[in-house]
Amino acid sequence: MTSETNLLGQLERQLPDLNKSETKVAQAILQNPEEATRSSIASLASLAGVSEPSVNRFCKKFDATGFPDFKLKLARSLASGVRYVSRAVEFSDDINTFPRKLFDNAISALMTAREDLPLAAIERAVDHIAQARRVFFFGLGTSAAVARDAEHKFFRFNVPVSTHEDPMMLRMLSASGGVGDVFFFISHTGRTRVLVEAAELARQTEATVVSLTYGESPLAAQSHCCINVDVEEDTDQYMPMTSRLVQLVILDVLASGVTLRRGESFTPYLARIKDSLKDTRFPTN
Amino acid sequence: MTSETNLLGQLERQLPDLNKSETKVAQAILQNPEEATRSSIASLASLAGVSEPSVNRFCKKFDATGFPDFKLKLARSLASGVRYVSRAVEFSDDINTFPRKLFDNAISALMTAREDLPLAAIERAVDHIAQARRVFFFGLGTSAAVARDAEHKFFRFNVPVSTHEDPMMLRMLSASGGVGDVFFFISHTGRTRVLVEAAELARQTEATVVSLTYGESPLAAQSHCCINVDVEEDTDQYMPMTSRLVQLVILDVLASGVTLRRGESFTPYLARIKDSLKDTRFPTN
DNA sequence: CAAATTACGTAATAAAATTACAAAATGTAC
DNA sequence: GTACATTTTGTAATTTTATTACGTAATTTG
Numbered sequence: 001m002t003s004e005t006n007l008l009g010q011l012e013r014q015l016p017d018l019n020k021s022e023t024k025v026a027q028a029i030l031q032n033p034e035e036a037t038r039s040s041i042a043s044l045a046s047l048a049g050v051s052e053p054s055v056n057r058f059c060k061k062f063d064a065t066g067f068p069d070f071k072l073k074l075a076r077s078l079a080s081g082v083r084y085v086s087r088a089v090e091f092s093d094d095i096n097t098f099p100r101k102l103f104d105n106a107i108s109a110l111m112t113a114r115e116d117l118p119l120a121a122i123e124r125a126v127d128h129i130a131q132a133r134r135v136f137f138f139g140l141g142t143s144a145a146v147a148r149d150a151e152h153k154f155f156r157f158n159v160p161v162s163t164h165e166d167p168m169m170l171r172m173l174s175a176s177g178g179v180g181d182v183f184f185f186i187s188h189t190g191r192t193r194v195l196v197e198a199a200e201l202a203r204q205t206e207a208t209v210v211s212l213t214y215g216e217s218p219l220a221a222q223s224h225c226c227i228n229v230d231v232e233e234d235t236d237q238y239m240p241m242t243s244r245l246v247q248l249v250i251l252d253v254l255a256s257g258v259t260l261r262r263g264e265s266f267t268p269y270l271a272r273i274k275d276s277l278k279d280t281r282f283p284t285n
Numbered sequence: 286m287t288s289e290t291n292l293l294g295q296l297e298r299q300l301p302d303l304n305k306s307e308t309k310v311a312q313a314i315l316q317n318p319e320e321a322t323r324s325s326i327a328s329l330a331s332l333a334g335v336s337e338p339s340v341n342r343f344c345k346k347f348d349a350t351g352f353p354d355f356k357l358k359l360a361r362s363l364a365s366g367v368r369y370v371s372r373a374v375e376f377s378d379d380i381n382t383f384p385r386k387l388f389d390n391a392i393s394a395l396m397t398a399r400e401d402l403p404l405a406a407i408e409r410a411v412d413h414i415a416q417a418r419r420v421f422f423f424g425l426g427t428s429a430a431v432a433r434d435a436e437h438k439f440f441r442f443n444v445p446v447s448t449h450e451d452p453m454m455l456r457m458l459s460a461s462g463g464v465g466d467v468f469f470f471i472s473h474t475g476r477t478r479v480l481v482e483a484a485e486l487a488r489q490t491e492a493t494v495v496s497l498t499y500g501e502s503p504l505a506a507q508s509h510c511c512i513n514v515d516v517e518e519d520t521d522q523y524m525p526m527t528s529r530l531v532q533l534v535i536l537d538v539l540a541s542g543v544t545l546r547r548g549e550s551f552t553p554y555l556a557r558i559k560d561s562l563k564d565t566r567f568p569t570n
Numbered sequence: 571c572a573a574a575t576t577a578c579g580t581a582a583t584a585a586a587a588t589t590a591c592a593a594a595a596t597g598t599a600c
Numbered sequence: 601g602t603a604c605a606t607t608t609t610g611t612a613a614t615t616t617t618a619t620t621a622c623g624t625a626a627t628t629t630g
Binding site for chain 2: 069071072079091096100103104111114122142144145148189191194244245249252256283
């Protein structure tokens, strides 16, 4: 984590390295962070059972210029409402804990991604897609659902899009690429053999290879344009959850980018597609 | 919006109703909100060109007990970093604006959903799924991708899960439900005819109908258990984007809930499934 | 066990915020 | 337009809050 998104987490992590009174202060804050943001240095000191300067020194240890600054940082960190940042669900969790943890993780993943969006790559990807003759979205496993979502989204732009999962199909299609074809690979790890090999094949054609994956991966290496999504995940124990959310939002960004590229005159076309679905639904009362 | 999530917005809105010096203060804050959170009442007063008590009075007008409290509130409001809450992308947006807007929307949708999770329904849904003989995930359109994702996730629990999109298939399967079968319907609007009709058919059997949809919808009405996701969306102009993110996270919650229900002894089983994928990837250096 | 270092608190000082009060400014009635 | 009332604003005093300087206690190290 670069600049702390989460002061409480930092606090907890450093807990063992603190001395006696600092520990007391930390615990007092962790006990009730909300209240800590509202209380004065005097009340926090007495709550923790230490002197005021101890609290002050404590604050400075955590990169604050003083107590008020610390409170501000704390308030900011609490405001995001993300209590359980990258905390894995544990077997001791109950219904009041684990749903919130999962939401917190999702939110903070998106917040992190937002701070560091690869705008240049996104722009180039939009360029490629907007001008494409055909666009193929390839993803396997969890990313298959993302590819599916992308297909749905981009379909609205009058570009022949398709998704495929059969490895044979992937290889054949990839090898058949030509000018104006965009092969869009989606993968969390960027190490899925089938995808990397398909990308290699596509790369040997005149087609453009775009990927939405981890920047330091074999798949990225095969791409003309790689949109780097570097989301930390506890994939050892659990399935990728947050990375696919980020991928989805990035695809929303790309889709919106293409729409913007098409210009205002395109709106009626979108409306027509939307209207085509009207009769599939029960009317709203 | 219940209690303001966004102080800046409130500030801007009230601007016309303020008197001279209050207006000056408001403008000074709006000019550079970040700095306002860091400065003292004296510096803000001089920046705005008013006296310190004026600033103080201003703060009290905005439901703060005083200046420090106001700064805290301001900091909190800024912290979420959500600048463009439910602001739709416009044709005048450029690459520096619209990606951030989309991320902001996604984040705030998740934050809203988090505050109001239907825990009871979630718990019941977990119960049903954990005990199910078979689980069917049905979703169409955008929700098809969500259903797909769910299939992938729940597959790991040794429960025969499947997803289907063919309307005929949906009807036949729904009609064939029996004790221990769970039909899980996913829909943003809850008004998709095909789904509602399938739910009706399933309802007539011994099977359990669970839905992840808008609570006030025909689909919800057909469900034994409805997980209400009430995400506002500008679907008039755009595709549903944020609702499917919320749906995905809720499905993560359900999946995690089922895992927790299975207990710790289940972990090796999950590990085995995970390992089965190892050889499909290039090793990490 | 003594020297050195670190941890901590007391008390003084400084900074910041709030209050009380008075002076302008603005509005209203005649 | 003047007198009165009301609102707005600022000055200065007061209070609250935070910080610093310094000394003592505790802990570590040789």
